[in-house]
Amino acid sequence: MASGLHNSDIPNPVLRWIDQRMPVFTMMQKEYGSFPTPRNFNYFWNFGALAMVNLMIMIATGIFLAMHYTPHTSMAFDSVERIMRDVNFGWLLRYVHANGASMFFIVVYIHIWRGLYYGSYKAPRELLWILGVVIFLLMMATAFMGYVLPWGQMSFWGATVITNLFSAFPVVGEWIVQLLWGGFSVDNPTLNRFFALHYLLPFVIVGVVFLHVVALHITGSNNPLGVEPKGPQDTLPFHPYYTAKDSFGLVIYFIVFAVLVFFAPNYLGHPDNYIPADPLVTPAHIVPEWYFLPFYAILRAVPDKLGGVLLMFGSIAVLFVLPWLDGSPVRSMRFRPIARIAFLLWTVAFFVLLWCGGKPAEEPYVTISRFATAYYFAYFLVILPLLARLEKPLPLPESIARAVLGGGPLPAGAAAKPMEKA
Amino acid sequence: MLRNSLKALAIVGGLIAATPGAQAAGESVAIPDAGFSFNGIFGTYDRASAQRGFQVYQQVCASCHAAHLLSYRNLRDLGLTEAQVAAIASQVQIQDGPNDEGQMFERPGRPSDRFRSPFPNPQAARASNNGAMPPDLSVIAKARAGGANYLYALLTGYEDPPAGMTLGEGMNYNRYFPGHQIAMARPLNPDQVEYADGTPATIENMSRDVSTFLAWAAEPEAEERRAMGVKIIIFLTLLAGLAYVVKRKVWANVH
Numbered sequence: 306m307a308s309g310l311h312n313s314d315i316p317n318p319v320l321r322w323i324d325q326r327m328p329v330f331t332m333m334q335k336e337y338g339s340f341p342t343p344r345n346f347n348y349f350w351n352f353g354a355l356a357m358v359n360l361m362i363m364i365a366t367g368i369f370l371a372m373h374y375t376p377h378t379s380m381a382f383d384s385v386e387r388i389m390r391d392v393n394f395g396w397l398l399r400y401v402h403a404n405g406a407s408m409f410f411i412v413v414y415i416h417i418w419r420g421l422y423y424g425s426y427k428a429p430r431e432l433l434w435i436l437g438v439v440i441f442l443l444m445m446a447t448a449f450m451g452y453v454l455p456w457g458q459m460s461f462w463g464a465t466v467i468t469n470l471f472s473a474f475p476v477v478g479e480w481i482v483q484l485l486w487g488g489f490s491v492d493n494p495t496l497n498r499f500f501a502l503h504y505l506l507p508f509v510i511v512g513v514v515f516l517h518v519v520a521l522h523i524t525g526s527n528n529p530l531g532v533e534p535k536g537p538q539d540t541l542p543f544h545p546y547y548t549a550k551d552s553f554g555l556v557i558y559f560i561v562f563a564v565l566v567f568f569a570p571n572y573l574g575h576p577d578n579y580i581p582a583d584p585l586v587t588p589a590h591i592v593p594e595w596y597f598l599p600f601y602a603i604l605r606a607v608p609d610k611l612g613g614v615l616l617m618f619g620s621i622a623v624l625f626v627l628p629w630l631d632g633s634p635v636r637s638m639r640f641r642p643i644a645r646i647a648f649l650l651w652t653v654a655f656f657v658l659l660w661c662g663g664k665p666a667e668e669p670y671v672t673i674s675r676f677a678t679a680y681y682f683a684y685f686l687v688i689l690p691l692l693a694r695l696e697k698p699l700p701l702p703e704s705i706a707r708a709v710l711g712g713g714p715l716p717a718g719a720a721a722k723p724m725e726k727a
Numbered sequence: 728m729l730r731n732s733l734k735a736l737a738i739v740g741g742l743i744a745a746t747p748g749a750q751a752a753g754e755s756v757a758i759p760d761a762g763f764s765f766n767g768i769f770g771t772y773d774r775a776s777a778q779r780g781f782q783v784y785q786q787v788c789a790s791c792h793a794a795h796l797l798s799y800r801n802l803r804d805l806g807l808t809e810a811q812v813a814a815i816a817s818q819v820q821i822q823d824g825p826n827d828e829g830q831m832f833e834r835p836g837r838p839s840d841r842f843r844s845p846f847p848n849p850q851a852a853r854a855s856n857n858g859a860m861p862p863d864l865s866v867i868a869k870a871r872a873g874g875a876n877y878l879y880a881l882l883t884g885y886e887d888p889p890a891g892m893t894l895g896e897g898m899n900y901n902r903y904f905p906g907h908q909i910a911m912a913r914p915l916n917p918d919q920v921e922y923a924d925g926t927p928a929t930i931e932n933m934s935r936d937v938s939t940f941l942a943w944a945a946e947p948e949a950e951e952r953r954a955m956g957v958k959i960i961i962f963l964t965l966l967a968g969l970a971y972v973v974k975r976k977v978w979a980n981v982h
Contacts, residue, residue, distance in 0.1 A: 344981065386796045386866060389948065396948040397955075541981060549977040553970040560963045567956020568768055571869060579870035579945075580862070589905070710982075 336522055341540035342547055343528035345709045349423075350526065350547075351554030352416035358555060359409045360514065364507050366402040374454065376500035378493045381456035382581040400570040401562075406448050407573045408562050410596035413441060422648060424636025425527040431628040433520040438624045440513050445597070447506040450499040452594055457578030462591045464491045464499070470604070473611040490584070530708055531636025532701055539705035590665055598662025599655055603681070605666045606674040616678065623685045630685055632693035640699040644692045651684040756903055758873035758880050761935065765942055766875070769957070771950050772943045774806040779922055780940025781805065783933050785815075786920050788864060791856060791911075793844035796865035797944055800838040804947055805940075812838045819843045857897045859910035868938075868945035875942040877903065882934035885913040 313324035313331060324330045373392050375384040388395035417437070420426055426434035453464045468491065471481040487494025525534065534540045541547070565572065573595055577588050593601050600617050607613035623630075638645040657677040664670040702708035760766075764773045781802065784794070799816035803809065816836035821843055824831035836843065844863075846852035853860050862870075871877045880903040888900035888907075898908040915937075918928045926932055943949075 383796065390796065390801075396952060400952075545977045546981070549970075549974040553967065553974045556963055556967040556970050560960065560967065563956060563959050563963060567952055567959065570952070576870050576872050579866045 336543075337548075338542065338544045340522065340543040341525070341534065341537070342543045343526055343534050343705055344539060344541045344546075345528050345530060345705050346526070346547065346550070347529050348550075348554055349415070349419040349529075351551055351558075352412050352419060353521075354551045355412045355555060355558050356409065356416055357514065358558075359405060359412055360507070360510060363402065363405050363409060364511075366398050366405065367504070367507065369398050370402055371504060374500075376454065376496050378456060378496055378582070381454060381496060385455045397566070400566045403574065404562065404565040404570060406451065406594070407565065407596065408558075409444065410448070412558070413444065414596075417441065418652065420527075421651075422638050423527055423529055424531050424631070424633075424638070426628045427631065427634075427636050428628065429524045430520075430527060433517060433524060434628060435625055436513055436517040436520055438621065440510055440517060441624075442621060443506055443510045443513065447503060447510065448594065448596065450503040450506075452578075453496065453499045454503060455578060456496065456582045458580040458582055458586070458588050459575045459578040459591070461491060461582035461584065462588055463593050464495065466591055467593070468495075470610075470614045470617075473614045475611075527636060528705060529637060529639065530702055530705055531640070532705060532708075535704045592663055595659070595663070598660075599658035600662070602658040602662035602670075602674045603678045605662075606671065606678045616682075620678075620681060623682065627685060627689075631689040633689075633696065633698070635698040635701065640701055641692070641696060642699065643696045644689065647684055647688045647692065651681065654680040654684075758876050758903060761876050761879040761938070763875050763879075763935075763939065763942065765939070765949065768953060770953070772805075773939055775924065776936045776939045777805045777943050778807065778940075779924070779926060779932075780936035780938070780943075782922070783915070783920055783937040784864070784940055787914055787933075788937065789842075790845055791852070791861040792864045793846070793852075793861075794842045794864045794944060795844050796863070797842045798838070799836060799840055799842065801944075801947060805943065809838075816840060857910060859897075861911070864941055864944065866945045868942045870945075874945075875938040878938040878941055879934050881909075882915060882937070883930060 310325040311328040311331065313321050313328060315321040315324045315330050320330055370388065373384065373388045373395065375381055385399065388399050390396075392398070420434065420437070449463075449467060453460045468482055468485045471485065472478040474481065483489065485495065485498075486492070487498055528534075575592065575594075592598070600620060603620050604613040604617040607616050633641065633644070635641055638648055654677040658674060658681065661670045661674040661677065764770055764776075784792075799812055802812050802815065807815070816838050819836040819840075820833040821836045821840050822831055823834050826832055846855065849860060868874045868878060873880070881901060884902035884904070886900055886902055888894055892900070892907075894900060895908055898910060899912050900907055901909045915930050915933045917930060920928050920933065922928055926936075946952075
């Protein structure tokens with residue numbers, strides 16, 4: 306690329322002066338203004354933008370909470386309640402942050418589900434997908450450490466159970482656990498380092514989100530039909546079409562968020578976390594936050610500790626190699642009648658695991674967890690690779706425009722309008 | 728659109744509905760709904776009941792249970808006047824210091840003081856209570872599944888143990904306590920306090936009042952929160968309508 310001033314066509318002279326020297330306005334116009342976007346998105350394509358907004362909300366509320374929080378075992382619990390009582394709108398900050406974590410996982414789970422259903426992980430978007438899984442892992446680590454900070458009973462015992470998992474690894478296990486604890490049990494050093502990391506990781510997430518968006522803007526978005534845009538007739542400029550559509554989705558998201566924060570702020574939490582941490586009293590049932598329950602169920606489905614830990618990590622790790630497990634060139638499940646059913650069953654298995662994870666580790670939940678775990682992995686490791694060879698997909702539409710604007714062969718799976726008539 | 732929205736709704740709904748499973752199960756009796764005024768979307772605390780509840784807390788519970796997250800000044804939220812709060816605070820002696828000579832000293836409480844705890848430390852609390860630790864009551868209504876309904880059920884749930892059940896030493900039978908054996912002896916007896924407003928001090932009334940007080944103590948922001956929530960939901964609903972109209976207008980020419 307030649308050096309020298311950028312050839313800017315921004316009308317405002319001040320902005321043009323900046324743009325010539327640092328073409329951020331040209332870039333924004335290219336990436337978010339005229340960016341060609343498939344014209345047939347449904348509302349599932351809102352959730353990436355929602356996740357971005359959610360991350361901003363978490364960072365903004367988190368910074369203000371950190372100004373009032375004390376990361377010390379003898380003061381953390383009281384400092385959180387002090388935020389609730391004596392800090393102006395502190396209850397709002399804390400409930401937005403706590404429920405924001407739940408909203409973040411709801412949004413991201415739907416976002417991931419969308420990617421799985423419409424085959425967004427397939428070539429050429431493998432790296433985009435992998436970066437997404439990295440973000441998901443970072444989110445889990447951040448959420449876990451954030452839940453420890455109020456230093457309630459579930460904070461303490463959740464931290465104890467989860468950090469102890471690492472001791473299952475041979476040779477390095479003990480060393481990892483002591484590194485996480487900063488000592489020989491979950492105690493003040495643990496709380497201190499979790500607070501530091503909980504503040505750090507969201508900014509790492511911002512960095513990976515940036516890469517995720519960069520990768521997205523190279524390949525362009527997938528769409529509900531899973532066929533690539535073939536020309537301008539298949540796309541619309543991002544603004545105003547998708548800014549308008551995302552805005553509507555965003556307000557709906559805010560409504561759900563507000564219902565939780567203002568009318569059921571503790572519904573998704575556990576009452577035991579309002580009991581200050583006590584290393585001498587173990588709660589009757591230690592359960593993680595709801596968004597970890599599917600993975601907790603997988604962990605407990607295996608009678609062997611190391612096996613359970615490996616399977617739990619494996620349930621995420623399998624997502625990294627998914628683009629190469631599913632060899633079918635057809636992306637959207639709309640054209641894959643058998644895979645579609647298999648995937649909807651996988652969705653059921655996920656919810657079953659979520660439900661089992663909240664139940665005590667006893668029958669019949671353990672057996673149910675085992676079946677659901679088996680199906681969770683079978684879908685990725687057996688069903689998808691087999692279906693890539695055996696399944697006969699439905700005929701794909703010639704182009705997005707033909708399918709959306711009429712004339713093309715409308716597939717059975719998309720008998721309703723692929724794009725709602727808004 | 729409808730189909731997809733329904734799908735999305737079903738997913739969100741499913742996620743939310745599935746989570747009460749997270750409440751750890753235990754062998755406990757279903758907690759009856761005591762019909763408190765403050766449960767529900769527009770609920771507010773019954774001030775008279777909460778004030779009576781404070782009296783019960785002060786005269787009965789506070790001899791063993793701390794509520795160290797509350798300050799006397801918070802009582803103004805219950806409708807007590809500045810002077811009443813100052814009078815209540817001045818009844819207790821608070822340890823302060825050190826003074827210029829390096830000595831700790833006692834002084835009458837001020838509205839800005841936290842509720843004085845009955846015991847100086849957990850060890851003293853256990854030593855005075857047969858080894859059992861009376862929990863701090865500041866957030867007890869948030870810290871028990873069932874909230875105020877559970878507190879009411881617990882306080883009115885003292886009974887004779889069923890035939891054949893042997894209680895541990897110093898333990899008492901309670902219908903609603905998990906495991907049914909509770910170290911706290913029946914705390915409320917008829918006419919244990921004398922209400923200034925003439926409300927009969929039955930066990931049910933006192934239990935209801937003190938549960939109301941403790942619900943307020945745990946969530947003093949609840950009324951403000953719900954009032955703000957109603958406004959925000961109305962605003963967002965209107966905004967959603969606007970955003971939808973804008974979206975339709977923008978998209979009108981591309982279908």
